[in-house]
Amino acid sequence: YSQECDWWSLGAIMFECLVGYPPFCSENAHETYRKIINWREQLYFPDDVHLSVEAEDLIRGLICAPEQRLGRHGSEEIKSHPFFTGVDWDTIRNIEAPFVPNLKSITDTSYFPTEDLDKIPEQPPVAERPTGEYNQKDLAFVGYTYKRFEDLTRKNAL
Secondary structure, eight states: OOHHHHHHHHHHHHHHHHHSSOTTOOSSHHHHHHHHHTHHHHOOOOTTSOOOHHHHHHHHHHSSOTTTOTTTTOTHHHHTSGGGTTOOTTTGGGSOOSOOOOOSSTTOOTTSOOTTGGGSOSSOOOOOOOTTOOOGGGOTTTTOOOOOOHHHHSTTOO
């Protein structure tokens, strides 16, 4: 796979952060796969969540066909998007974050909500899958591998 997959993922993560749930959220894995495969019909922005025009445009520019996807010609396409107006990319790694958590240890989870932890079952349910229900084209992520692009992860790359 190429970097276009990573830009799609960025769009999905951005959607989840701004909307509150993933863009193709479903009751089960099969339905999620179906929605991802049919993303053109399934990607929608709920009316009750008010996103800026720039945020929605950026997400739509990331969750789209690879030949139209922002970033296909490099990260500068994304960095120059109006959503990022005012971001000084040359100094971003030197700017103090607006919120820095005060962790007690490397395993400190006090900043994560815990009220629903008692509802998590001890054993995860076993997925029930009728034989032959999936075929290779439906399993878009089978065989997916992570590839680290050194030129994007080195210091001062972005």
